[in-house]
Amino acid sequence: MAVGASLWGLANQSGEFGPVITKPGSVGSQYGYVNLRWMPGSPVFDKAKATGLHVSDWQNLILVNMVGRRFYDETARQYSSNDYKDVDPYTQGSWRNVYSVKFNPRNFINAALSGIDDGHNGGGPIWAIFDADAVAREKWDPRAPNVDGANGFFFQADSLAELARAIKMKYQRVAMSPEALEATVARFNGFVDAGKDADFDRPKPLYKIAKAPFYAAWATPVLHDTRSGVRINAKCQVMDMHGETIPGLYSCGETAGGFSEHGLARATTQGRIAGMNAAAEQRA
Ligand SMILES: Cc1cc2nc3c(=O)[nH]c(=O)nc-3n(C[C@H](O)[C@H](O)[C@H](O)COP(=O)(O)OP(=O)(O)OC[C@H]3O[C@@H](n4cnc5c(N)ncnc54)[C@H](O)[C@@H]3O)c2cc1C
Known part of the structure; x- marks a missing residue:
């Protein structure tokens, strides 16, 4: 948040769905x-x-x-x-x-x-x-x-x-x-x-x-889980309050908000997506 990231999925933390x-x-x-x-x-x-x-x-x-x-x-x-x-x-x-x-x-x-x-x-x-x-x-x-x-x-x-x-x-x-x-x-x-x-x-x-x-x-x-966190897009790039990506910053797993998934499946899937995109960004 100190570099402008937006929060996301905050209602997920105390909503009537799943063990959070x-x-x-x-x-x-x-x-x-x-x-x-x-x-x-x-x-x-x-x-x-x-x-x-x-x-x-x-x-x-x-x-x-x-x-x-x-x-x-x-x-x-x-x-x-x-x-x-x-x-x-x-x-x-x-x-x-x-x-x-x-x-x-x-x-x-x-x-x-x-x-x-x-x-x-x-x-x-x-x-x-x-x-x-x-x-x-x-x-x-x-x-x-x-x-x-x-x-x-x-x-x-x-x-x-x-x-x-x-x-x-x-x-x-x-x-x-x-x-x-x-x-x-x-x-x-x-x-x-x-x-x-x-x-x-x-x-x-x-x-x-x-x-x-x-x-x-x-x-x-x-x-049990943090389902709220910083806002990311489908490439796991962190987004700011205006919906723009913050260059070079990725988030996944417990630190990311939204996406309606929890636990190890979320962490490993998003980690892979973030890693692939970060590597591609570095090559470009
Ligand atoms: C008791 C319990 C049971 C669970 N059971 C299941 C289950 O059965 N199935 C399932 O799918 N999920 C389960 N989960 C959820 C799952 O374990 C987590 O969603 C997953 O481990 C999160 O992975 P992560 O990499 O996003 O975060 P974390 O595993 O929390 O990793 C974050 C890492 O960052 C490190 N770190 C923090 N701050 C800094 C810093 N400033 N500098 C450097 N490093 C830092 C921490 O030490 C930590 O190693 C359970 C969670 C808990 C707590």
């Missing part, structure tokens, strides 16, 4: 990617620092933002997507497919990242809050190397107020108020009694958060 930023699959460690966990003995375990607690049943916890407020039905799906069979029936090439598109927004990500109304972008850390009974139900061992307390990604305390006060780490730019966390948990426990989540429609909340010790485990959404 996801709800984590495990909590209590910084890298909670849904399909992968680092175990002690891994050559990169010193970077991962903890394995994380894999969540089998999201009924066992609530998710709160930096200031201790819930924001979503925690049991909802991992992330928004346009999965196989989402448009059903589907007929190749038929405009009548639009009749099969169901409006079913489930954007966990926008809710998680929506901020706390303090003039800053972004919501800060998301914390999974649970109690000793949840640990027993999930058969978790909430100690290192399963959790990363040493670097501020896991906390425990004998009361909810102490737990909120304990949450201190580099991304928690606003302190969580003990009263706010207590109020959130009390309200949620009321939903368990009532059998109905009046705030976020979690299907039949099952378990109160009531038995010490209480835990706060890092559950911040995980970046």
Whole structure:
């Protein structure tokens, strides 16, 4: 951008299609990617620092933002997507497919990242809050190397107020108020009694958060792909705000925006295209 490149595909980052930023699959460690966990003995375990607690049943916890407020039905799906069979029936090439598109927004990500109304972008850390009974139900061992307390990604305390006060780490730019966390948990426990989540429609909340010790485990959404980036053309040349190419500058893979493709296929294909065009440009 410093040399005039335009950004592109920004809406792709939080749209309702595919895993771009996801709800984590495990909590209590910084890298909670849904399909992968680092175990002690891994050559990169010193970077991962903890394995994380894999969540089998999201009924066992609530998710709160930096200031201790819930924001979503925690049991909802991992992330928004346009999965196989989402448009059903589907007929190749038929405009009548639009009749099969169901409006079913489930954007966990926008809710998680929506901020706390303090003039800053972004919501800060998301914390999974649970109690000793949840640990027993999930058969978790909430100690290192399963959790990363040493670097501020896991906390425990004998009361909810102490737990909120304990949450201190580099991304928690606003302190969580003990009263706010207590109020959130009390309200949620009321939903368990009532059998109905009046705030976020979690299907039949099952378990109160009531038995010490209480835990706060890092559950911040995980970046899976960057689908937004600088604007490129089909030769992978970087383009400026006026749609003109910037001579000699190419972009591909995670740095490029748009093109509706993700992952290794995008990186390798665009890398090849960019390389061939850069070489041809050099020869010319
Ligand atoms: C956990 C995870 C699982 C995934 N699983 C899949 C999958 O199953 N299938 C799939 O297709 N895709 C998957 N992806 C996506 C895929 O891995 C990425 O899209 C792909 O690796 C991106 O390649 P890239 O070359 O564009 O970027 P990167 O692999 O990020 O490469 C960028 C490189 O630039 C280097 N760099 C950064 N800054 C500088 C600098 N200033 N100077 C020099 N070098 C610098 C970085 O160190 C890095 O090596 C996954 C991604 C993640 C994170």
